[in-house]
């Protein structure tokens with residue numbers, strides 16, 4: 001497999017880097033502290049085509065491949081992982097499912113504005129009692145005439161407060177287990193959709209997370225995505241691509257941690273010389289560099305398999321698992337190299353650790369990724 005980026009990929013990487021450094025970085029510290037959503041940044045990302053990167057151009061997207069998405073998302077997340085997750089959810093968890101499984105009605109009315117960045121999307125699978133065990137859905141959807149009536153509660157929804165549209169799972173036939181789950185496009189504005197309290201989080205604080213209550217929410221019949229009973233399959237295949245996105249987000253944090261550690265170790269003096277001269281520091285930097293490179297190769301491998309229409313379930317789980325664990329390790333090592341300065345807000349590395357931790361949890365915990373990998377190699 002060729003891991004060289006094409007000139008086009010390099011141009012996308014440069015454009016994302018330039019945007020991140022000039023448009024995202026100036027406000028990232030304050031947005032993290034105050035937990036402020038990056039409205040203007042997301043709007044501009046949409047105008048640049050970064051919110052629907054893999055959606056075909058006739059559906060409002062940028063018509064790019066998954067490798068382009070990965071390189072762009074790494075650069076954005078390197079500067080601000082909160083912006084990274086908002087971008088990743090809209091691209092991977094929302095636009096993908098609409099394009100892959102949605103009817104013309106869904107594509108025309110919802111995919112186009114989402115892919116072009118005019119609207120923002122969120123993915124609502126998790127519930128208070130359905131996290132890793134995603135089949136344990138309790139939310140229900142009953143067909144009454146022209147509408148489904150949805151009841152239940154969705155939990156930990158990234159962008160739930162500020163999204164316009166939700167891709168949401170609910171049970172249409174309890175007797176069929178996970179084969180009785182369906183997926184719907186639900187507008188936040190629909191009667192009976194109740195946005196819960198915004199969570200106060202450890203990291204990725206500039207992205208919002210909340211619960212969504214469904215209290216006899218009326219969803220038009222034509223807003224089903226795929227057929228009744230296909231909802232779990234829609235969610236799982238969507239999450240395969242989502243995991244590549246989270247790997248790219250984690251990669252950005254891991255690379256940012258490495259670069260901060262390299263810079264600091266060249267500037268900081270101890271025992272009359274830069275600490276970069278010390279083998280204790282060099283060994284840490286070497287491991288950080290090797291791990292981030294390995295994570296990048298795993299992520300590009302999964303992206304290329306997806307682009308080549310090959311099975312990428314295992315590769316997606318592997319890159320998400322490895323990159324997220326590297327993000328946490330690299331952030332921890334960057335703090336260790338910074339010493340006391342790493343523990344205070346003056347330097348960015350403490351945020352890298354807070355942002356990194358969630359990448360081991362959302363879109364399937366590390367334990368679920370190991371389970372997915374094991375099931376794929378044992379089947």
Ligand code: CAA
Pocket residue numbers: 089093123125126131132133134135156157158178232233236237239240313361362363364365368372
């Ligand atoms: N890709 C495609 N299909 C898959 C799949 C995958 N990765 N994983 C499972 N399936 C399919 C199976 O093939 C099976 O289909 P068939 O009946 O056609 O054979 C069906 O789904 C049921 O699968 P299992 O029997 O393996 O179900 P299980 O209950 O034993 O295990 C699980 C399922 C893998 C644990 C799954 O529940 C899972 O992935 N859990 C993690 C959920 C998750 O990632 N949540 C993230 C929430 S979203 C989020 O975090 C977004 C955000 O805001 C950032």
